Amino acid sequence: MEFIKQFLLSKNIPLDEKQWKEFTKMNIRTEYKKKDLILKVGEVENYLSFVETGAARLFFIKENKELTIRFVFNYQYLTAYDSLTQRTPSRCNVEALTDMVVWRVHYDDLQELYRSHTVGNLIGRLTVERLYVEKLDREFSFLSESAEERYLKMMKEQPELFQQIPLKHIASYIGITPQALSRIRRRIS
Secondary structure, eight states, X not given: OHHHHHHHHXXXXXXXXXXXXXXXXXXXXXXXXXXXXXXXXXXXXOEEEEEEEOOEEEEEEETTEEEEEEEEOTTSEESOHHHHHHTOBOSSEEEESSOEEEXXXXXXXXXXXXXXXXXXXXXXXXXXXXXXXHHHHHHHHHHHSOHHHHHHHHHHHOTTHHHHSOHHHHHHHTTSOHHHHHHHHHHHO
């Protein structure tokens, strides 16, 4: 879990040794294989997870089409956050796109961390801020950029996507069909 400690320190989150030991006891190391469904639509999310290695996506199905709403990579949070915080059934599936190692904190332990340590509240706030900014950036992108601009931006900002993720998922994420993505790729090459 040293990578989590380094991540927290890089965000200027002060951790004393006692708090770190308590936090590490709450974390569960979990491995997933490529294509494992980590969470299914209708299940309540019980974990705030942090990815050590691997990639995942959050998606739902509408009219027999998979619509990807988020990708998650190394050192990012992996959770259906609305389900976790509201204790409601998830509206999306969470699927491992590669073999993964994930560290998970159960909802009840997370609540105890928030109650007992100010650093827990700080971690929670920073998590929400990060997820909110990601969501806002995605909304602005859909409202202000063409599909081709979204694709080019993705290539520049998240090149790891193209090594780990099938193009059909990338097309779904930017809101187009795989055929339209193929046309964009031909046009810009």
